[in-house]
Amino acid sequence: MKVSLPILFTFVAYISASGQQQHTDSLKTDKLEEVIVTGQFEPQALNKAVHQVRVITKRDIQQLAANNLGDVLNQYLNISVRTSGSDGRSQVSMFGLDAQYFKILVDNIPLVTDNGLGNNTDLTQVNLDEVERIEIIEGAMGVTHGANAVSGILNIITKKQSVHDCEISATVQEETVSDEFAFFNKGRHIQSVKASHNLNENWSVSAGINRNDFAGYFAERKGKDYSLNDGLRGYTWLPKEQFTANALAGYRNGSFRLFYRFDYFGEQVDFRNPIVVPQDNYPFPETFYANDRRYISNRFNQHLNAYGKIFGTLSYNVSLSHQRQQRDFEDFRYQLETRHESANSRKKYQSKDVLYSTGTLSGFFKSDSFDLQLGYEAVAENGFYDASAGIFKDDNQQLTNIRKRFGNYDVFASAEIKATRKLSIRPGLRYSFQSVFDDQYAASLGLRYLFPKAIEMRMSLGRSYRTPNFDELYTYFVDSNHNLQGNESLSPEAAMSYELSVKKSTSFDADVKVSNTLAVTLLTVDDRISLVLEDIVPTQRYKYLNIDRYKMWNLASTNQLSYENWNLNLGLALVGISQQIDLAALGATSDNRFLYALQINSSISYSIPAWRTLLAIYYKYNGRQQQYIASTDANNNAAFLLSEIEAYSWMDASVRREFFGKKLEVSLGMRNLFNIRTIRTGTATTGIHSGASDMLLGYGRSAFVKLTYNLNFNK
Template identity: 65%
Template sequence: MKIKLSLFAVLTFCQILFAQQKDTIASQEKLSEVVVTGQFEPQSIKKSVFNVRVISKETIKQLAANNLSDVLNQYLNITIKTSGEDGRSTVSMFGLDSQYFKILVDNIPLVSDTGMGTNVDLTQVNLDDVERIEIIEGSMGVTHGANAVSGVLNIITKKGGGYKWQIAATVQEETVGKEYALFDKGRHIQSAKIAHNFNENWFINVGGNRNDFAGYFDNREGKDYDLNDGLRGYTQLPKQQLVGNAILGYQKNDFKIFYKFDYYGENVHYYNPILIPQDNYPFPETYFANDRRYITNRYFHHLNSNGKLFSKLNYNISVSEQKQERDVEKFNYQIETGNEFDNQRQTYQSKEVFYSTGTLSNFFDSKKVDFQLGYEITNENGFYDATAGTFKDDNQQLTDIRRKFENYDIFTVAEINLTDKFSIRPGIRYSFQSYFDNQYASSLGLRYLFKKGLEARASVGKAYRTPNFDELYTYFVDSNHNLQGNPDLVPEQSTSYELSFKRSCLLNSGAQIANNLAVTYMDVDDRIDLVMTQATPTQNYRYVNINKYKMWNVSTTEQYSYKNWNVQVGAALVGISRKLDLAAVNVTSDDKFLYSLRLNSNISYNIPKWNTLIALFYKYNGEQQQFVAGTDTDGSTKFFLSEIKPYSWMDASIRKLFFKNQFEVTVGARNLFDITSVQTIQNGGGSTGGGAHASGSSDLLLGYGRSYFLKLTYNLNFN
């Protein structure tokens, strides 16, 4: 760890020296990207009090990214967690899972199985019509409400275009590791979109996408394997995804309005490794298996209007209705014939959400002071049956669970420009909750612009996370297990602090340099964890507000652009302290900080003569440690240190344009280091027992190894 700390110190020291370097000519500012997340109105990154990170459409193209998981794999402070059981990929930031990170589409939280904007399956977020992705790290509870604890990600979709007609069609073929065939192996993607400007006021965009992931076999033999040796099925489940979207918009002068519709459909197939024999005497014995598929349908409606009231006030109002249903279809699969029989389908999870948010700003005819008034309304109707888990109602009766959660929030944010260089932004939100006690969030942001292009920002924010369905209602009890939810849980409370410095300049050589240094501290109280509440005669577990979490993060990003080169290098040192408490046996974990080093970089080179761009992306995730409960040699419960070994991830691509930029070819590879899993070493054997000096190991699934892709896109634009 000393070597890693020294390396990080050198990078940080170089950052500071680099930021202090004097230009040979007067500083010329590069045109800033426009951002909207957390702002009163669209404005440049430089004017934002928040430290906003942007993933551009160009970066998305270089990665040949089809969904959000393809992009975030290369983000410095984000870890992607993949499940081979259901094919889901979720995000973890600063060691906090996807329940603490909020994902929005055009400022509307995206509905998921257990949350509103949280616990989103990244593979279900298509990027075909995305203009850019904006990320703000840290508590954003004032502007984005519940569960915006570790950060928010806002996907800004494309609206309209510069041509009267824009037509595009894409075909993308990928291997899954070494596996590929035209139909039953690999990943096969097709998409098409069309945009039309009727006149200077009206526009419409329509698109569709099909993504067929044929599964990852690895050491399995697929669905038609007829030996009962446990090798039937897939290591990662096959899935088919269909996406459709449309947006109709009108704009004139200061008035804009659009309606957006998205449909998402997914089928995930599970093939049981256990075969059941059929006695067909005197014919040879045949087999069938109890298989199932999970079917998801999601509908997203969004109506937005923004403009001016009374020729002065700026308003922005959105109304959204989302519905998601997840069905399970159980059936028997005849191995020899490939036929299904005894199909039974039922809805096991459904959620319908009405959501609206709106703001008013520009109350004063002054560039010095402004404030924003806002509201948020969320009405969730959720349904889970016993297929999704076993639940108890308020009378402790086993049942399907139907619940309605509502919150009505009001918030206000002020922006005070004391001088042209110094800005202050205080804010507060109050949330009227139907199920929990009323909650509040607050924040204070500062920005100061120094000479020579140096920008300094500081912020403090309080946010809260509300318990999810499983934490409240799960009830799973048999002869070997006793795991219960807790309807008396209260929301977690968090506070985060961030200090950042950013500098960009243009040298007389034509080179552009940008540096960003950020220090973040986060503290989470009343953290919800599954803890042992009884040790004997059986071990009982229950969700309880008991634990604490603290996090330090120091990160730096250096970007250098010169002629046809673009180079970016980033580093982050993350320290996490978790205090875990086993109430039943009166054992508490060590709460010392455990550190991990993260590195990332990307290099691109443009060859104008060939109309070609070459890009290389690299990310290093250092060793991660955490304390886990285990059994000592004397049978007592103790905490032991678990380690996730370091690993690296690299992607590369070459993109070339043909025929006056109408035809685009991208070839490349993902996961060049051929990572499938990373080893987790647990001293003490964890909950499975073992001595204090014994060590157990397991593998954490990360991907399906090195894969290659070819993407062909045809663009036709004309007026």
């Protein structure tokens, strides 16, 4: 769906607001003094940080009725969320770089995924029930967070302690999927229960469970029990059921803090084959069955963290984590008349076992003007892929399973220098000892200067790196029609990021506050890994190679206005991307000119204190995106085609009200008000791989209602 720019700007001017910056340092309720921890030596106020940190608060998550990370990031400036209907997964890209370059952490621990550690994260698998806030830093953060923190990091801060001595809450959420809804076999159904208890002034415990049942999106499909062999059996978006559970025990005594957290995630995704197979039961009527498949994922995460002081002044923060993730597939025959399964065969598809530890030590100098932080990161990763997961083959062209171990041991140092009352400087350096690749390093320099009249300027530059993933290293898929090869000789990619931002905050009186931020970012990636067309005859041969060069610059403006009970935000970002691929063997080189895309996001919220009610509208415009792709022309010669994704707009709206002294919370709203389902994507040039097609983006306009009952006790 396209929206013309004049109409768009008229709309934005009317509602104002920034979906991103309503998440950040909102001008209401003293959020400018909110404490952050990501990338800091010690927890400190948001406006004192050298890095520009965005904050998504618990209130923002509640207002969006967000259950997973994808529900939230869809409204964030400079971030694009892509959801696949075939497997229901959502992944994020920032500054045009995909999920491999963006690192997601939970309490500073990178989250293990099918094909990464902290990156390539499926956003739908990150539950937000126990989240206190989300902190985002754009740009290279390789010094503090290691590999793959190229375009930015997202750190989920979980709730550690209750406000009341005992808290119990139960939530039920019902959503339509487009216009499809039924209590058991259509729509989205979420239930959760949480409980926490402060045992005494030192000890606290909490636990929670959540079930998220997405019954799939039918559209023109007819579901699993449809027996005609016309290609309409199954679902447009696959059904998916998720279950999460967590438990936490925490201890506090003075400056010493200790917590242990356990998380479990389970997921089941059902694929219903559109091909129906007839059975001849002569002399009885003909029966039918289908060969279906089920994907089953399980993830366990244990995290132990200790924070405190030694020798009176030195502050330490140490974490140890063990994560295990496994994805199985189960093939079975589904009998359509009896609706029973048979011949079930389950096999391990992919697994990963990661032992991770990180720690920092700071406070070496008894000075307010200088501090030094020393740190380490240790990773031991053991991965397994079944042959069918990535079509892996050995040197004898035989299907084989892949078992590989990756490891790294990193040391890093960072200093924070307050040269004057107005100028802060933050240099940093990391060295990574790699077990598979050449050793890597990351470096950064951050500056913050406070001008008169509440003007803050921040500058940062940083070098980071991305390590190749399993598919890029080991895939080998060759037959009469395909030739797709990984490359074990790949090197990590190197990236440089430069950012300058200026922020101005103004208070006209007690009720009117304005904040404006202008930021410019430049990001380059050298030796970028691309799937490259190496040869055309006798078949097209593709191989992963380090030959790509990527440049991006971004100009972003975020603006906030707070007046009495109104909170308005507006954000605009213009992104230019240049990507050059040199196919020397085929005599073709891609155009390296910059291709531009515009993003606008906005929000408006209005609170009615007398009714304990908050109304909000969120809007985001994603402009046309273009890139060159390697292909062949009409004469079967190597060529680069200009591919594009058309522009589209997304809007959500909600009303949230509290009853009975905050015991009952009711949220009503609608997602995807513009009813987006597909957008056009493809190339406009002639050639074998040219042409346009529809890319599945959403399942249309949906409504939700969420009820939460809170029961709190104090001794």
